[in-house]
Amino acid sequence: MSHFGSYIRKRRCEWDTAAAHAVVKFAGKKVLKLDGRELEYNKENLLNPYFVVK
Secondary structure, three states: OOOOOOOEOOEEEEEHHHHHHHHHHHHOEEEOOOOOOOOOOOOOEEEEEEEOOO
């Protein structure tokens, strides 16, 4: 766990992040793109943008 309360991850495909995203959301945290919007799924391009967990 980070001492700063966030976790930055390099680019991954949707199937690499979906289960972890669910766990993070259940824990009351968010998976955010660098522009501050929540990470989205079922996109045309399956590669996720850079994101942070806060």
